[in-house]
Amino acid sequence: MIKHKFDEDKAHPNCAVVGVFGHEKASLVTYYALHALQHRGQEAAGIVSIYDEIEKNRKRYAYTRDEGLVLDVFSDPKLFDEVLIGDSAIGHNRYSTTGSSSKANIQPFPMIYHNGILAVAHNGNLTNTISLRKKLQEEGAIFQTTTDTELFLHLIARSKEPNKIDQIKEALRIARGAYSLCMLIEDALIIARDPHGVRPMNIGRIKLENGKYAYIAASETCAFDIVDAEYVRSVKHNEIVVIDRNTLETGEMQSFNIIADTPIARHCIFEYIYFSRPDSYIFGHSVDKVRRKLGKNLGIESPVIPSDGNKATVISVPDSGNTATLGFARKNADSHPTVFEIGLIRSHYIGRTFIAPGQESRNFKVKAKFNPVRGIIEGRNVVIVDDSIVRGTTTKSLIKIIRACNPKEIHCRITSPPIKFPCFYGMDFPSKKELIANDYNDEFGIGQAIGVDSLHYLSEEALLESVPHDEGIDYCTACFTGNYPIPVEQISKTDTE
Amino acid sequence: MIKHKFDEDKAHPNCAVVGVFGHEKASLVTYYALHALQHRGQEAAGIVSIYDEIEKNRKRYAYTRDEGLVLDVFSDPKLFDEVLIGDSAIGHNRYSTTGSSSKANIQPFPMIYHNGILAVAHNGNLTNTISLRKKLQEEGAIFQTTTDTELFLHLIARSKEPNKIDQIKEALRIARGAYSLCMLIEDALIIARDPHGVRPMNIGRIKLENGKYAYIAASETCAFDIVDAEYVRSVKHNEIVVIDRNTLETGEMQSFNIIADTPIARHCIFEYIYFSRPDSYIFGHSVDKVRRKLGKNLGIESPVIPSDGNKATVISVPDSGNTATLGFARKNADSHPTVFEIGLIRSHYIGRTFIAPGQESRNFKVKAKFNPVRGIIEGRNVVIVDDSIVRGTTTKSLIKIIRACNPKEIHCRITSPPIKFPCFYGMDFPSKKELIANDYNDEFGIGQAIGVDSLHYLSEEALLESVPHDEGIDYCTACFTGNYPIPVEQISKTDTE
């Protein structure tokens, strides 16, 4: 059976991680949390739990990992009662950026080594993978996967440090790049963000019937909502947090720095623009609020005033663009009569497989996902607001579909600057030459290519003005600017020039 | 593996039907159309095609039917090239109302009888099933399914009429109730709606490369959009339409009445309120426009003016309520400062299976589907607009989730009257006593039960005012009024009293 993945022509976030500690249904809680984070990776999912094998007085681990959505991988409820037992677990949703899509690459990765059990789940991308892997292989290491994540296991297993926490610290100092991690050992859940804190990671807690708390860590806080967890705080960049049995009693967590001098953070600005769910808090702030502001600033910078003077009908590309679109529509109304409408109906049933043989396949796929409401578009001056354009293929198809409903004008507004550079920290963009923004000199050219009457992107200045600026926090905007805050080992010419 | 169906606590439409004639990829077109109609039935899907077995100079049929979503049942592209061949096909999405959910009951049903091949796909519900089935069994008929649809096959096979069209006419005259049908025979696609025309059915055509047209029939026109078909017209109530080889040449379709005197039509008003997709035309009108008007009329009848005088924040239950909510919000703004917001994020990944053991399972399920955006709700006067309340269980959970975000007030507005009676024409409502509207004397009681500060339904008068009134057309409103326009053979006391 040949399956065609529906390619949304969006930047793809690489993965979600979850950790749960001190909850008698740890794997079930992890499962719910992974489901809430499904948007961060739909390729595969896995959970590792650690439990007591009482008769032998030792700890063991169990795992379930497979390709597919969370609901499919864990469709058998017996898994939680009979396999993934124990009061601690970590989980992972995968969208592959490094490593082939082989089953061996599905996280979390557990191992048994001379100090016992350790399992890891990783969101992000290392930048010194090639040299590290080469060095370890020369020392006799055997790699079972093609992922960068496996490096953590080998670095820890080879560390001469006497205890696991120190082994982990040593390993994290050697690895470079973007990583938000959940690691599970016999008696602790260890959470970490790389020194620049590219990807988000949050800590929450769940009140138990006995009045104590279980702890949960997750890439975004929408995972806390589904399990009624209370948000505690964001993990800081350059921070390792240890949640252990003592934490369950006292609420205190140990915190360590990875490297001695904490650098300025470089949060991924695209997490705010598109990756994270609007109902999440990341890096300590509401995604919805940031996204609303992106829309408003775009409305200030590039309002739409139709040439016939009639009202502007603003529609969003559901559902990722909804919030920013509302922001844009309100601000546009300051310049000109404007109405927000639901002009595209999104199918709830589009899955990972959709058969569409032949040349017209992309159009078919887009039509299978979005259908316009003719009555809203016909004869109107339509403004379509979206968060980003990558290759431009989906946008082009969408504009074609809207155009078939006979609007007067179609204007397009994008709540981020043109994407011109690949990401080496965990986003899955196509190569430089596939990015439509590199094919044209300016917005006008791109707009003509996708078939709209006008196109405007948000400026870099307005983008940076829209996001929060806490002390010590800055952003990675490499996909727009090409300025990579963390050195990358190997960037081929085709990637960046 | 135990699967729990996610029960949305909505009225469930019973099925979609599709027919394609004269297209070399008839089954593929049917597949796309079924996918667009997935909202009308997610339990099972099937396609029957008729093709030429050239070496034997005869026609044969092929079929694929299974439980699951359209994309899953037909996930192997080879099906269309190697199995479901031929230039005509009919398809069906199933939501079971009659018959158990056994695999034998998945439509379309093909048969070979003394006149050759005939296959049928049916949307609706017959009302004289019990007596018809008994009579046929006494004559020696063997039933292979527990559906009412199989009756059509036996009635046709036993007819003494000399040709298939007359056999079909005779069969449709004997059957009573609600039926929109696609029937496929060797050389024609036959489409019909019952004398009262309860369920919709539409005819479209697809321009081929040679300049001629293939024909398509479907429950809703959103199925036409996905295959670039042009809308031709709605099938009339009491009408049988025959599309045959001559139609392909001339564009002419034969049309027959089922019974001699065409009665006043009784369109299902709930198709406008909830069943059909807003981007569809049914009964000749745009669903979106009707739904917008429902919202507006509700805004006129029952505007929300928060007790503290602050602005009203109107949010919809995505996605079915979006259009009506926009209509309500605009009209409410006439009475009071009002803002429309995206306050609930709907998961795109919720499938038919979701494991949620234990007492809190419904809440978990609702939370897995909808997550509120706290920043929009906290401290606001929230108005939630939805299309209907059935048992009230989902609504109750939803209100609880919203309440946890600390709004000041929560008001609820419903764009239809209270549902008090079961449907015998194809909608799947629970029994009378499970309907929350029968548990309380008035809106106030229901509102208290679901936990809102105020609740108002749309009145029957406003409902009827919102829908189109073409000549000879009236509506079935039995679920609100208990007035059943077509006699029902057996209604138990528990059902209606």
Added chain:
Amino acid sequence: MIKHKFDEDKAHPNCAVVGVFGHEKASLVTYYALHALQHRGQEAAGIVSIYDEIEKNRKRYAYTRDEGLVLDVFSDPKLFDEVLIGDSAIGHNRYSTTGSSSKANIQPFPMIYHNGILAVAHNGNLTNTISLRKKLQEEGAIFQTTTDTELFLHLIARSKEPNKIDQIKEALRIARGAYSLCMLIEDALIIARDPHGVRPMNIGRIKLENGKYAYIAASETCAFDIVDAEYVRSVKHNEIVVIDRNTLETGEMQSFNIIADTPIARHCIFEYIYFSRPDSYIFGHSVDKVRRKLGKNLGIESPVIPSDGNKATVISVPDSGNTATLGFARKNADSHPTVFEIGLIRSHYIGRTFIAPGQESRNFKVKAKFNPVRGIIEGRNVVIVDDSIVRGTTTKSLIKIIRACNPKEIHCRITSPPIKFPCFYGMDFPSKKELIANDYNDEFGIGQAIGVDSLHYLSEEALLESVPHDEGIDYCTACFTGNYPIPVEQISKTDTE
């Protein structure tokens, strides 16, 4: 996944039937019995049971049917406890002779008709299928399968007789051909053999813990051994036996004739030669004894005296030929020094699927099934004894494999006459022109074609001398003689001339 069936180039028996009545684990007993009868049909298997739905005070049926071996179709033990419940059941192993190999054709067939439940399992082949089917279709019957077996259901459902036993009698009188049947109704198991009794059918009983007996019917008695059942008797030709609640109490079974005047029986002689297992009793006699006698008579008719005067090494084609081979070897020893050896090792693991692409595929398949023991064959005068030759393809491959071990001579002896005519009573032979015996004038020609130094078949006289001759019993030898004892509706020229 493409599966290639391993074609043994043998005549294939068409199916096994089993019935169990009065046993609290009726379906489990049926399952064991079907497993013991697996050699009679490996394509598909099914069981229907009838149980009490106590809360509604009525009987219901349950079934499981699928393609595959018995062990695979019923691999889930919960089936017997949760699905196939009740104290009566019938089962079927299928080897398709009529009807395509579609899943719809897997027996037993249950139906609900105006008199309640009736299920049927059939071994044999009807000879007036075409005219019966046509007549029934003209009366409005809808056929769900392409089997002859379904005719029984329609004939019963249309009978005007007042009770089920009389309806069954009427139906069996209308059907012509070969049938051994198990039918299950709410309160009885009905077993029958056609008036000529072509296929076997036996009755046994199982002693229960309470001292009473449950009853079992099966195609061969090896099915009784596996469930510790005691052999009661063979069903007579032209007999219907009814086992009901009264039988459980008193041990008495009702017996009826199908047609008034019982004709001479025409037992299938091939059941003794090849079909049945040697450990079974059929038609009241031990298959092993008959097969031994076939070997002995062949040893008398056509002994092997190697040209060099050295001893003859007799080997069998395991396992079907073992018994007859031993008989031959002993008798041959009367003429000449002779030794019986295990010269071919049969793989236990050859299944229904074996991939062997390319031209040499048959040789590969034969080699995958049989490997010679070189030490036994090299330099010897080998006699290979087998029960029959159909196309000759497998025999040819086998001789080639043996020849590669460098024997001095290879002689072949067959314990039946040449097969020259197709069977219309349930055996699956290829068409006349595919039978190797029709390609050559005499044994010499066939022997040269398959590559042996001498070939002799058993004569018809010696064959008939080898089988039991009870009063009123004769044999069908049509496959050797072309004399068909039951008229066949349509025999095309290619079949018989």
Added chain:
Amino acid sequence: MIKHKFDEDKAHPNCAVVGVFGHEKASLVTYYALHALQHRGQEAAGIVSIYDEIEKNRKRYAYTRDEGLVLDVFSDPKLFDEVLIGDSAIGHNRYSTTGSSSKANIQPFPMIYHNGILAVAHNGNLTNTISLRKKLQEEGAIFQTTTDTELFLHLIARSKEPNKIDQIKEALRIARGAYSLCMLIEDALIIARDPHGVRPMNIGRIKLENGKYAYIAASETCAFDIVDAEYVRSVKHNEIVVIDRNTLETGEMQSFNIIADTPIARHCIFEYIYFSRPDSYIFGHSVDKVRRKLGKNLGIESPVIPSDGNKATVISVPDSGNTATLGFARKNADSHPTVFEIGLIRSHYIGRTFIAPGQESRNFKVKAKFNPVRGIIEGRNVVIVDDSIVRGTTTKSLIKIIRACNPKEIHCRITSPPIKFPCFYGMDFPSKKELIANDYNDEFGIGQAIGVDSLHYLSEEALLESVPHDEGIDYCTACFTGNYPIPVEQISKTDTE
């Protein structure tokens, strides 16, 4: 689905290995060979092939491994054309002796290390696993399986030797115990047997159309027959053989000793008694001949002379005991009138799963596999000859089944001495206390326990007299004597005392 493995109560051989080099369909040849060796391991199977990735000018490996029989694991023919490509491959049938039955433990194991690709398939059992594993883990090795086989990979990857052959030599010198190995690298197939040569391993060659030869290695020569390979020789104990591109041209293979001084070989004598197929050559000799001699010597030592003076009816337990039984029967005829008969019919359809709930489950299982031919047993003096008794459970059931056919006497003869000790070199026996021979003082006691009139085992002297005695070759008879020729690291008291 719960599957119950049919436990034959036999010693289970641990695995088959196969290697193919220089054949354009290397994986297909490996597949056929594995099928022929299915009797050595039915739990799981796998193939690794190495192929040229031409566009990148490098070698890659592909693999398929899964639980199930060879025919099932490789049921898709496309595997051989599209996945397991390349002209070299190794394969493995698994019967687990060490390691749990987890999927991760299915061989062959491929790895990529600093010198490239290396894959290993292993038959046997290491005896210094625990200490080796501990040492490697302390050095930072991460184990992915719980098998001893993985040790080879880590030892090779950590070796400081400059080339692969030397790395392999070093690794084999460190490992202790029983191993017959196939290893595949980019340009060679490396085959080895441990210094004592406990398990067999053979080299063959296949003539290609161009006149050259491809090479094949396999545990037994029956694997050569199925692919028309010619037997070249047995790998010697303490020998490493390298088959590379040069071998394909010249026919020359490099050969190395593992340790400097080659010890006396210690072939597993049980390979002759039961493990290997009778049509194989192992250790350079025909298994069939040895097994025949075992039967003859048993007939000399312990003939059966029934107490009533009537003839002895000798039957075998098909199929493993057939050859030895024939030998016994012939020799017994020297003492007394004796006839060999097929008294037990073995089902061809018994698979890995057979449901038999309840107390009588073992009897059911044995009956499902073997059914007696009553006519041969009733009233006779039956001698049943088998190769070994392990727990005695199956034998007991079998005797019970035979007894039910009312023989006069049942005598049992076993063609090996009593099994009293576990095997640490790759056979899967139960623990000491489960072995029936340890429960009784003598044959008489065991015979009474299994219910026979007399029981005799072959003596150790006669066993050793029956097997070939080439120069430098002796046998491991530890299972009979407790004398373990290779030191075993950890033998618990319960295992050996």
